[in-house]
Amino acid sequence: MGRHIIKQPNGLYAIWSTIVDNFIMTDATPEEYVDFRIEEETQRIKKDLKEIFEKIEKGERYHHTVYQWEEALKVLEEIHGKEEVNKLLEEVDDDLS
Helix, strand or coil: CCEEEEECCCCCEEEEECCCCEEEEEEECHHHHHHHHHHHHHHHHHHHHHHHHHHHHCCCCCCCCCCCHHHHHHHHHHHHCHHHHHHHHHHHHHHHC
């Protein structure tokens, strides 16, 4: 684990990073640290999803098991039948109207 939560003598918390061997936060309440971590994770998720959408827009697969639209429809039909495919296509078509 790259971070350790340390209770300070004043009752608040410090966050020690083993990556930089220094404190990255001091005098934090638990809620402040939670908010800090949520913001970090939000930024990481946004970055990851931006990269995924960029690959999709280029027509690339972002993972070897990811289907393209037509491939997914074939699997849907194999597993759930043509009616499910038709229902989906109607819904998608309605969304475009």
